[in-house]
Amino acid sequence: MAKTNSAQSALDLLVLTIVERRGPLHGYGIATAIEDLSQEALRVEEGSLYPALHRMEELGWITAEWKASDTNRRARFYRITNVGKRQLQSESERWSSFSAGVSRVLRHA
Amino acid sequence: MSWFSRLKNAVNSRRLEQELADEMRDHRERRAANLEAKGLSAAEARRQAGVRFGNLTRLVEESRGIRLWDGLDSTLKDLRYAGRAMWKSPAFSLTVILSLGLAIGANTAIYSIVDAAILRPLPVYAPSELFRLSWMGPTEPGGPPAQERVSFGYPIHLQFAEVAKPAARLTLFSYLMRVEAQVSDTNAQVEKITRQYVSEDAFEVLGVYPAAGSLAMPKGQAVAVLSYDYWQRRSQANPSILGTNITIEGKSFEITGIARKGFFGVEPGRFVDVWVPASLYDARALVSLGWNWFQIVGRSNRGVTRERLQGLFQPVFHRAQSEQVKQFPMMPAPSRNQLLRSTLDVHDASTGVADFQRIFGRPLWIVFAVAAGILLIACANVASLLLARSTARASEMAMRVSLGAPRRRLIRQMMTESLTLSLLAGGLGWLLARAGAPLLVRLLSIESNPVQLALAIDTRVLLFCTGVSVLSAVFFGLVPAWQASRTQPMMSLRSATGQAGKLRLGKIFVTIQVACAFGLVMTGAAFLFSLGKLFEVNPGFDARNIAVLDITTEAGKKPEEAQRALMFELQRRVAGQTGVVSTALAAWPIFLNTGWDQRIILPGKGPSERQEIFYRVSPGYFATMRTPLLAGRDFQPGDSGPANPGPAIVNAAFARRYFGSLDVLGRSFAHQLGNSQLHKTIVGVASDAYYFDLRRGAEPIVYLPPEGSNGFTLYVRSALSLGPLARLVEREAQAAGSGMRVREVTTLETIIGNTLLREKLLAGVGGTFAFFGLLVAAIGLFGLLSYSVGRRTKEIGIRTALGARRKEVIWLVLKEAGGLVNGGLLIGFAGALAAMSVFRSLLFEIRAGDPLVIGTAVALFLVTGALAASLPAHRAASVDPILALREE
Numbered sequence: 002m003a004k005t006n007s008a009q010s011a012l013d014l015l016v017l018t019i020v021e022r023r024g025p026l027h028g029y030g031i032a033t034a035i036e037d038l039s040q041e042a043l044r045v046e047e048g049s050l051y052p053a054l055h056r057m058e059e060l061g062w063i064t065a066e067w068k069a070s071d072t073n074r075r076a077r078f079y080r081i082t083n084v085g086k087r088q089l090q091s092e093s094e095r096w097s098s099f100s101a102g103v104s105r106v107l108r109h110a
Numbered sequence: 111m112s113w114f115s116r117l118k119n120a121v122n123s124r125r126l127e128q129e130l131a132d133e134m135r136d137h138r139e140r141r142a143a144n145l146e147a148k149g150l151s152a153a154e155a156r157r158q159a160g161v162r163f164g165n166l167t168r169l170v171e172e173s174r175g176i177r178l179w180d181g182l183d184s185t186l187k188d189l190r191y192a193g194r195a196m197w198k199s200p201a202f203s204l205t206v207i208l209s210l211g212l213a214i215g216a217n218t219a220i221y222s223i224v225d226a227a228i229l230r231p232l233p234v235y236a237p238s239e240l241f242r243l244s245w246m247g248p249t250e251p252g253g254p255p256a257q258e259r260v261s262f263g264y265p266i267h268l269q270f271a272e273v274a275k276p277a278a279r280l281t282l283f284s285y286l287m288r289v290e291a292q293v294s295d296t297n298a299q300v301e302k303i304t305r306q307y308v309s310e311d312a313f314e315v316l317g318v319y320p321a322a323g324s325l326a327m328p329k330g331q332a333v334a335v336l337s338y339d340y341w342q343r344r345s346q347a348n349p350s351i352l353g354t355n356i357t358i359e360g361k362s363f364e365i366t367g368i369a370r371k372g373f374f375g376v377e378p379g380r381f382v383d384v385w386v387p388a389s390l391y392d393a394r395a396l397v398s399l400g401w402n403w404f405q406i407v408g409r410s411n412r413g414v415t416r417e418r419l420q421g422l423f424q425p426v427f428h429r430a431q432s433e434q435v436k437q438f439p440m441m442p443a444p445s446r447n448q449l450l451r452s453t454l455d456v457h458d459a460s461t462g463v464a465d466f467q468r469i470f471g472r473p474l475w476i477v478f479a480v481a482a483g484i485l486l487i488a489c490a491n492v493a494s495l496l497l498a499r500s501t502a503r504a505s506e507m508a509m510r511v512s513l514g515a516p517r518r519r520l521i522r523q524m525m526t527e528s529l530t531l532s533l534l535a536g537g538l539g540w541l542l543a544r545a546g547a548p549l550l551v552r553l554l555s556i557e558s559n560p561v562q563l564a565l566a567i568d569t570r571v572l573l574f575c576t577g578v579s580v581l582s583a584v585f586f587g588l589v590p591a592w593q594a595s596r597t598q599p600m601m602s603l604r605s606a607t608g609q610a611g612k613l614r615l616g617k618i619f620v621t622i623q624v625a626c627a628f629g630l631v632m633t634g635a636a637f638l639f640s641l642g643k644l645f646e647v648n649p650g651f652d653a654r655n656i657a658v659l660d661i662t663t664e665a666g667k668k669p670e671e672a673q674r675a676l677m678f679e680l681q682r683r684v685a686g687q688t689g690v691v692s693t694a695l696a697a698w699p700i701f702l703n704t705g706w707d708q709r710i711i712l713p714g715k716g717p718s719e720r721q722e723i724f725y726r727v728s729p730g731y732f733a734t735m736r737t738p739l740l741a742g743r744d745f746q747p748g749d750s751g752p753a754n755p756g757p758a759i760v761n762a763a764f765a766r767r768y769f770g771s772l773d774v775l776g777r778s779f780a781h782q783l784g785n786s787q788l789h790k791t792i793v794g795v796a797s798d799a800y801y802f803d804l805r806r807g808a809e810p811i812v813y814l815p816p817e818g819s820n821g822f823t824l825y826v827r828s829a830l831s832l833g834p835l836a837r838l839v840e841r842e843a844q845a846a847g848s849g850m851r852v853r854e855v856t857t858l859e860t861i862i863g864n865t866l867l868r869e870k871l872l873a874g875v876g877g878t879f880a881f882f883g884l885l886v887a888a889i890g891l892f893g894l895l896s897y898s899v900g901r902r903t904k905e906i907g908i909r910t911a912l913g914a915r916r917k918e919v920i921w922l923v924l925k926e927a928g929g930l931v932n933g934g935l936l937i938g939f940a941g942a943l944a945a946m947s948v949f950r951s952l953l954f955e956i957r958a959g960d961p962l963v964i965g966t967a968v969a970l971f972l973v974t975g976a977l978a979a980s981l982p983a984h985r986a987a988s989v990d991p992i993l994a995l996r997e998e
Contacts, residue, residue, distance in 0.1 A: 067129075
């Protein structure tokens with residue numbers, strides 16, 4: 002398995018969390034949700050969002066389908082899969098221990 | 111993402127790009143709308159959204175790469191691993207590819223024959239609408255079992271066609287004949303071609319369109335349709351051949367059409383070269399009820415069932431049978447009743463109407479099953495090799511598991527390796543099959559009756575080959591892959607625990623191999639013994655050094671005596687040559703299924719229930735065949751002629767059946783010819799000799815002196831080889847005049863051998879495959895025992911240290927080998943018994959549980975097993991206890 006860099010896996014973690022909690026969402030919806038929830042602290046670059054979405058789709062973590070959206074426009078909606086849920090579980094555990102580790106270092110150094 | 115959608119993406123990547131661009135444009139528009147809602151002008155909102163989004167084309171490119179290649183990437187990685195693994199152990203890879211390739215090749219070759227001969231529908235329009243007619247012929251007491259009769263007369267065909275309207279249309283096909291023909295316009299030589307008479311609209315009913323010209327055969331016109339194949343062979347597909355003439359057996363036909371490419375007639379196994387109209391058949395055949403020389407094939411209209419057709423045809427058929435019975439008032443009651451009760455059958459003819467299917471259908475399926483057995487053995491062998499190898503790769507697997515590779519991923523990788531191996535083997539098998547199938551067909555073919563099959567590269571065969579390869583990979587790869595993926599890193603790093611399961615699996619694979627191999631050995635032995643017994647049959651004559659020459663003359667219009675004089679002249683001339691031991695004339699050769707049957711009428715009695723064989727032979731026949739005369743005399747030149755009563759020689763079987771003793775000289779009997787009875791006086795008794803077939807036993811035969819004819823057979827016993835002898839007879843025939851010449855030359859041994867083609871096919875293929883099966887099973891057994899001895903080195907060391915002697919250690923290994931083989935032997939034995947009782951009718955003097963067969967198979971297996979076990983046993987016996995114990 003290719004080892005993913007931490008920025009990328011952080012974005013994966015955020016996307017997975019959003020699509021799990023908020024149900025089927027299109028790319029723009031995911032981006033705005035992350036921005037809103039982080040109170041604009043995290044700004045999602047489209048340049049990394051779409052490759053990430055498509056990569057996760059390839060890995061089978063999320064699936065997508067074209068649907069008519071609220072404004073009656075066609076959009077591609079993403080939804081989490083069972084594999085994605087397991088991935089989310091382990092990613093979030095790793096993230097917690099990683100961030101706990103980092104804060105411990107910051108605190109005690 | 112599924113393989114299917116990935117494939118779709120790869121094929122239709124324009125659409126994928128469009129979708130990606132749509133998705134991103136939608137994003138940008140949403141952002142712009144949002145910004146506009148926050149108070150920006152529309153143009154400004156669009157600009158900012160665009161700036162923020164960045165280069166859309168580049169993003170689409172990137173995502174497209176991900177969507178197309180990311181999943182493929184891991185597959186490619188698997189393939190690379192597989193390639194590396196194969197490269198690292200070339201001996202293993204070669205063994206697997208060769209053994210599997212052979213097995214897949216055998217299966218594909220035989221499948222391609224089965225497909226071409228039995229399964230593939232005729233290359234005509236809607237073949238499922240075709241049907242053929244047949245009925246079960248009568249049986250006679252002590253005669254062969256009832257046979258399917260497929261030939262009908264021309265008049266009854268017309269009646270059938272009449273009642274079939276408008277539900278179906280009927281066509282007529284004569285038997286195929288090898289005849290001499292010459293295309294007139296070219297300076298072509300006379301050559302042998304296959305000719306068939308067909309009804310005028312045969313091609314129209316079949317739905318075969320012309321490659322050139324027209325395929326209609328207007329009544330009474332001497333036209334000929336060539337097959338595409340013959341057209342190419344004869345004139346390199348030159349259309350100018352249309353309108354020229356072809357001379358067939360002295361008659362001239364105008365070539366008016368060429369049938370479409372790929373159409374060889376309605377008999378798979380035989381290629382027709384030229385079709386001519388049935389209306390030009392012997393005029394008597396078109397009007398007389400008794401000349402049943404045509405097969406009837408029809409096409410039913412949509413929705414007409416075969417049952418309904420049967421209902422239409424049956425009354426006509428019954429009427430014809432009643433007529434037949436009336437014409438032969440001498441027919442005994444049992445035969446009469448059988449004829450009156452017989453029913454007409456309407457069969458599916460979508461795959462054609464072939465003798466070949468009837469004769470070789472079952473043997474081919476058996477050979478196919480045998481090939482499948484070989485494949486199973488090869489797969490089990492590869493599986494156990496893979497299993498053994500996975501032991502060697504345990505640490506590699508353990509490493510990857512501990513680095514976090516999920517189990518599915520490991521299985522996938524191992525399966526990729528297996529698939530790569532089996533597809534390579536499949537490729538090899540494909541090549542072998544392409545080369546081997548024609549050889550196998552040649553095995554079934556004889557010169558006077560050449561078998562030809564359309565074995566062209568065929569998608570069905572290709573699919574079969576690929577399917578078999580993939581299935582093999584699943585069969586031999588899945589279990590070892592699953593086993594390997596269960597590797598527990600800790601266990602594997604500690605030592606070789608967890609190997610017990612592997613050994614158990616290995617035992618299963620060895621059992622499969624032993625079962626299949628034993629089954630194959632038993633069936634192979636049965637077929638070989640059966641053929642051996644047929645060779646041992648004493649047919650009552652000595653076939654060695656006898657040449658059989660088919661002679662024709664152009665004296666057909668001369669009186670019978672003149673023709674007879676010509677025949678005796680040739681016999682006299684040939685008999686005088688140096689090197690010729692003796693000669694004889696006969697109406698036709700024995701063992702060609704040609705015969706003349708008559709009912710015997712004893713003085714004061716009605717006609718016999720059975721019809722007996724009548725055979726016309728010249729003086730010298732019994733001496734030439736070395737069939738001893740038990741009493742009386744041979745024929746003399748003066749015996750021929752219209753004298754009534756005339757002389758006859760009967761064989762011992764005839765004397766016993768009709769007179770109850772061999773003391774029959776001077777007794778007389780009669781037989782019917784038309785409306786008169788011909789009386790015969792017995793002047794000699796010959797010992798029994800076979801006439802039709804080695805399997806049937808000696809039957810009663812009546813020998814009569816020869817009658818003049820423009821076609822006859824000359825038997826020559828000589829020390830000369832066939833070529834010089836044929837030239838000698840040809841020279842003498844020309845010297846005798848009246849256009850006499852040699853049409854066909856062969857030996858009596860060849861003729862008899864040709865009646866054993868099925869047996870030779872089964873014994874040849876069965877025996878060869880049994881040998882391979884045995885070999886592979888022995889290798890498998892050897893491998894597993896070696897592995898097991900290796901594992902038990904310590905135990906054996908301890909035993910030796912505690913005073914076990916060499917003999918006891920060897921016994922230990924042999925006992926293990928016996929345990930391994932036992933189960934497989936039982937399964938194989940049961941399977942072979944079941945199989946043998948299914949194809950009992952193809953065996954000669956071999957019963958299903960024949961002790962000779964079982965004994966041979968068991969003995970062969972014991973010897974092979976002992977050989978396979980001896981090396982590991984020897985190694986076990988040489989274990990040095992000190993070294994074995996120190997190894998820990």
